[in-house]
Amino acid sequence: MGVLAKAALTDLEDAFAALNDTPSFDWVRPPETGLVMVQGRAGGTGQPFNVGEATVTRCTLRTDSGETGVGYVQGRSKRHAELAALFDALLQSPKLSARLQTDVVERLAGLHERRRAAASRKVKATQVDFFTMVRGEDPKA
Amino acid sequence: MYVAVKGGEKAIANAHKLLDEQRRGDPNIDEVEVDQIREQLSLAVARVMAEGSLYDPDLAALAVKQSQGDLVEAIFLVRAYRTTLARFATSQPIDTARIDIKRRISAAYKDLPGGQLLGPTFDYTHRLLDMALAEGRPAHEVEADAAGVDGEMPRVTDILNYEGLIETDEEDPERDPSRDLTRQPLAFPAARDERLQNLARGDEGFLLALGYSTQRGFGGNHPFAGEIRRGTVTVSIVPEELGFAIEIGEIEVTECQMINQFQGSAEMAPVFTRGYGLTFGHNERKAMAMALVDRALRWRELGELPQYPAQDEEFVLYHSDNVEASGFVQHLKLPHYVDFQSELQLIRQLRAEHAGRFGHNDDAQNDNIQAEAAE
Numbered sequence: 043m044g045v046l047a048k049a050a051l052t053d054l055e056d057a058f059a060a061l062n063d064t065p066s067f068d069w070v071r072p073p074e075t076g077l078v079m080v081q082g083r084a085g086g087t088g089q090p091f092n093v094g095e096a097t098v099t100r101c102t103l104r105t106d107s108g109e110t111g112v113g114y115v116q117g118r119s120k121r122h123a124e125l126a127a128l129f130d131a132l133l134q135s136p137k138l139s140a141r142l143q144t145d146v147v148e149r150l151a152g153l154h155e156r157r158r159a160a161a162s163r164k165v166k167a168t169q170v171d172f173f174t175m176v177r178g179e180d181p182k183a
Numbered sequence: 184m185y186v187a188v189k190g191g192e193k194a195i196a197n198a199h200k201l202l203d204e205q206r207r208g209d210p211n212i213d214e215v216e217v218d219q220i221r222e223q224l225s226l227a228v229a230r231v232m233a234e235g236s237l238y239d240p241d242l243a244a245l246a247v248k249q250s251q252g253d254l255v256e257a258i259f260l261v262r263a264y265r266t267t268l269a270r271f272a273t274s275q276p277i278d279t280a281r282i283d284i285k286r287r288i289s290a291a292y293k294d295l296p297g298g299q300l301l302g303p304t305f306d307y308t309h310r311l312l313d314m315a316l317a318e319g320r321p322a323h324e325v326e327a328d329a330a331g332v333d334g335e336m337p338r339v340t341d342i343l344n345y346e347g348l349i350e351t352d353e354e355d356p357e358r359d360p361s362r363d364l365t366r367q368p369l370a371f372p373a374a375r376d377e378r379l380q381n382l383a384r385g386d387e388g389f390l391l392a393l394g395y396s397t398q399r400g401f402g403g404n405h406p407f408a409g410e411i412r413r414g415t416v417t418v419s420i421v422p423e424e425l426g427f428a429i430e431i432g433e434i435e436v437t438e439c440q441m442i443n444q445f446q447g448s449a450e451m452a453p454v455f456t457r458g459y460g461l462t463f464g465h466n467e468r469k470a471m472a473m474a475l476v477d478r479a480l481r482w483r484e485l486g487e488l489p490q491y492p493a494q495d496e497e498f499v500l501y502h503s504d505n506v507e508a509s510g511f512v513q514h515l516k517l518p519h520y521v522d523f524q525s526e527l528q529l530i531r532q533l534r535a536e537h538a539g540r541f542g543h544n545d546d547a548q549n550d551n552i553q554a555e556a557a558e
Contacts, residue, residue: 116432
């Protein structure tokens, strides 16, 4: 579910378009946007405290084959929540699970990782080594 | 005290239309789009998210556009919007040790595991206006390294902690984790979690000035920027209907660990003390100021005396919120006509009495004539 939530919507749409037959489903809970209070910790490790809220969109659906899918995605995209829930349901189908795990989940995780790695290599280019300058001492000593 | 007035509907409607005209500016110039603001004014967007206390870059960018770049107004818009949404959950505390790093520096250690990563920063720029930018020059591009940054990015405070040189920050199991200033009013003395929530949404300018004051003789903390890190962390929640944790997305945060001079007692050897800053988005100045003020406000638990303005909890926490502050200052524009009439009456009376006692009859007569004319 994390991979589906973090995926770019365009990548999810591509994965959806690549499905052989589009599954039909009923809403258990149609998409709705709300908030999540995000907590941090004092000093990074201590007492939890509220940093602020983030928008989140959630939905629940049931496919015709009976699987229930849940989507919780940060932001306000109802389509993103819908596709996340739909793939969550399809991934529970014994018939499709193995294939979708490779074709969708692993592929989306790979795309995410590729973007992360590309950004990381640029940050790495800004790594600096500071040298402490000698102050006032005799350089020959 | 202000009073209700009637009338002015047409003038108000027209004033709002004129405001919108002003927002658009010269119609011969292209209109700025929300995604342009999100991508190219990202630090304005970050400030609106942090102080608006709502992580949503698209909404914050819209607020910047609608407010014509008045960020306090944009923060107000975002705060108002958040009241229209239901809260689904509280996240698990984000883990800033597991971060996709964009920037990470330490002013305390030269060489630290994971390295010093400048990332995108205004530091070391010459602050010269870039005239070529006015001509629309293309952006510079950095050449990526062959490898990414190290996966391990230990906190500087954890490194100091290996030697026991710094106080630790641990969770208090007794403390009610649901305390939330957006739902329960602030009570004094405030606990650190409440103070940090207040500071995280507090006005950057106010906290910057207070933090600055602690460095300039109105404080005695001797801070070092132990570590500043910025990057993307995962947000997880446990939805009621699922009962297990799921990741819902990623947010960018800035964290500052300020290391301050020692605290010790007969029972405990001296250790460095800590101040902490954490904000949504790219808000380094704010995170640093927040860490300075957090440390100043910790005088009670560290057995210090409150001697400086930044240590005055009520003063700091009651005045940090720019939506409240702006509202109360700007309410002075509301009709205070009745109030002012009573003030007028009072000052005329006082002046008349003054004239009676000390005899400047001419002035008093003039006042009376003018008062009658005004009525």
